Amino acid sequence: MSDVLSELVPVLLLTSLAVVVVLGVAFVVGVRRGKHAGVDVAWGLGFVAVAATAFAAFSGSGDSGRRWLALVLVAVWGLRLAAHIANRSRGKGEDPRYAAMLEKAEGDPSRYALLHIYVPQGLIMWFVSLPVQVAMVVTGGWSAVMALGVLLWAVGFVFEAVGDLQLSRFRADPGNKGKVLDTGLWRYTRHPNYFGDACVWTGLWLVAASAWPGVLTVLSPVAMVVNLYAGTGKKLLEKDIGDRRPEYADYVRRTSGFLPLPPKQRQR
Template sequence: MDNSSLFLLIIYCLLACCGIMVLVWFWAHKIKNAGVVDIFWSYNFPVIAIILFLLAPGYHDRKLLICAMVIIAGLRLGTHLATRILKHLDEEEGRYQQLRKEWAPNSEKKFFFFFQFQGISNVLLAIPFFISTLNTSTKISPLEYAGAILWFISVAGEAIADWQLATFKKDAANKGKVCDTGLWNYSRHPNYFFEWLMWFSYFVFALASPYGILAIISPAIILYLLLKVTGIPATEEQSLRSKGEAYKRYQKSTSVFVPWFKKNKFPS
């Protein structure tokens, strides 16, 4: 691994991601909707992938494969979030409304640093991409093919879960109800599960490169964030506030994370 190349790539990616988040914060401040940060957190990964594809010294075909994976996944998720958030731009998501209340009267200042942390987290989570795009070996490893296959399964699964939830919400008859159809019949957060699985696939891909074991940091961070910080806890708190007893019943009958059999299908 070329340390000078790695250092420069990290600096370029940090400048790009944090610079984008400064602009996003100005927009969020103007419209009073911090939820737009989610869109650009997703879009920042394709930005990193483009920088690495153009500037990293690794083998071209490997760079093309991993960067294409990152760009496709980032654009899909970012566009999905943009479609949802931009339809209700004047209505901030409940999680961010709660943060705004907790951070008052300095919420805008704290949101600025929160946005910057999101940009930094983009680069930190991109460890598997840095490792893979610095690999100059001209042989694509079976581990890299396995990672690509696992990536396809995870992106497809997350896209299906997102589509099922969006379809459920479009039906006016479901207003105020909890989505319990399709993958949501088995897991309260199938989208989060497949998101984590995608990051695990990047780790598998990176294992074929020198220092690839370090890529475990990314799925480990994602798993911690989803289970303990900004993912499931915040989402479930908001669901309990908005849906009350209906969501409590849903919690009792489904797996919290991994899509699996419904609990009420087993004998008590």
């Protein structure tokens, strides 16, 4: 284990630098454009940058199969997410969540955005990605735990990608303006994309946990799930939607908030 830790320390510094570079560029772009919604595009790209940095830095270490698997899974997830968010936000103004935060800013709004949006996201990004970084150096070969991790990642990726596609198509129909999507995956969970995210990162942790000391990074997926459920994900988004759409309250009553479950009957 001491050999693994000695290899990890310098790479952890490099991956920290990768996070700083990606979010630093996003911050500069956000200041110049006058909106910081682009940080959500950088979210997926930052994880890809961390995975690629760790992959390159650990060249010759760990298991080749696990290293490539971790890199590919993160790249597929991160690039799809970044492309989806970039397409979704094209031609639109500030994200309502960030707009509400910036309204409370005292002093320089750019400094406030840096300290309250970019820095927290950077810290979470680096911490959540620890299983991926460790997966690049651990040894132990393939196992049932790794296979379970890939399966959970796949379930999460499908929920996230399909959920995003269903929501995009729903919003593209002018007849749905002001309505609440309660069909498809959104019939069973109010946040199929967030549930998918949780599965993706728990699956990636299992890929790392299939060999010692990857299991020690268990707090990373826990942090991601907590953030999605009670942090800047579900909780903040639902407050914004609830303020704008009164009928959303009935949808909340009928539909599971996170885990996919059969919906309750509509009230008459």
